[in-house]
Amino acid sequence: MVCRVEWLMPSSLPLLGRLMLFDLDPDLLPLFQYNCKQFASPQECLSAPEFLDHIRKVMLVIDAAVSHLENLSCLEEYLCNLGKKHRAVGVKVESFSTVGESLLYMLEKCLGAAFSPEVQEAWSKLYNAVVKAMQRGWET
Ligand code: HEM
Numbered sequence: 001m002v003c004r005v006e007w008l009m010p011s012s013l014p015l016l017g018r019l020m021l022f023d024l025d026p027d028l029l030p031l032f033q034y035n036c037k038q039f040a041s042p043q044e045c046l047s048a049p050e051f052l053d054h055i056r057k058v059m060l061v062i063d064a065a066v067s068h069l070e071n072l073s074c075l076e077e078y079l080c081n082l083g084k085k086h087r088a089v090g091v092k093v094e095s096f097s098t099v100g101e102s103l104l105y106m107l108e109k110c111l112g113a114a115f116s117p118e119v120q121e122a123w124s125k126l127y128n129a130v131v132k133a134m135q136r137g138w139e140t
Contacts, residue, residue, distance in 0.1 A: 020102040022046075028098065031090055058099065065130050072129055079130060080137030087138045096131040103127060 022029060022042035030038055032045050032054070039045035061082070068075055086096075107123055108115045 020105050021098065024101055025095065025098045028095060031095075061130060062103070062127070065126055069126070072133070075130075076133055076136075079133035080140070083134035083137030084140070086134065093131075093135050093138055096134060100124070100127045100131065 029042055029045055032039065032051055034050040039048065045051050064075060065072060104120065104123060
């Protein structure tokens with residue numbers, strides 16, 4: 001399935017967001033483990049198919065939120081469960097904000113002048129609403 005949010009972006013831009021993630025918080029690297037195998041470096045992680053799949057999963061969640069802007073509550077149960085799953089794999093709530101920063105950085109690079117303060121605020125609000133719901137699940 002192709003994510004509509006990704007259609008807005010040249011293919012190199014999600015890479016910028018990914019690179020930014022480990023620049024912002026190198027401690028996130030050990031959380032991305034597949035089959036109990038830890039990545040030796042951010043570069044190794046960034047090119048792993050499982051990690052790229054996770055990026056796609058994140059973007060699908062964002063895409064679902066954009067599609068349900070007027071009725072985000074219908075995603076509440078899904079997002080709460082997603083928060084719980086992330087707690088189970090050792091993700092801290094603060095780390096969701098780091099992902100948000102990378103997302104905004106990528107959008108800024110992609111949209112250039114069109115990334116006005118209003119657009120930035122709209123994306124921040126959307127992402128924060130997603131994270132708040134994940135956090136509710138993380139805390140229960
Ligand atoms: C699953 C890590 C943030 C969406 C996972 C998994 C890991 C993980 C280890 C399980 C393996 C996998 O499916 O790849 C992290 C870390 C994060 C983070 C370290 C923060 C730094 C997010 C955010 C979203 C998200 C912000 C969405 C907005 C998902 C989804 C799944 C997933 C949809 C699949 C859940 C399922 O299988 O039901 N994440 N994640 N993740 N993550 Fe994340």
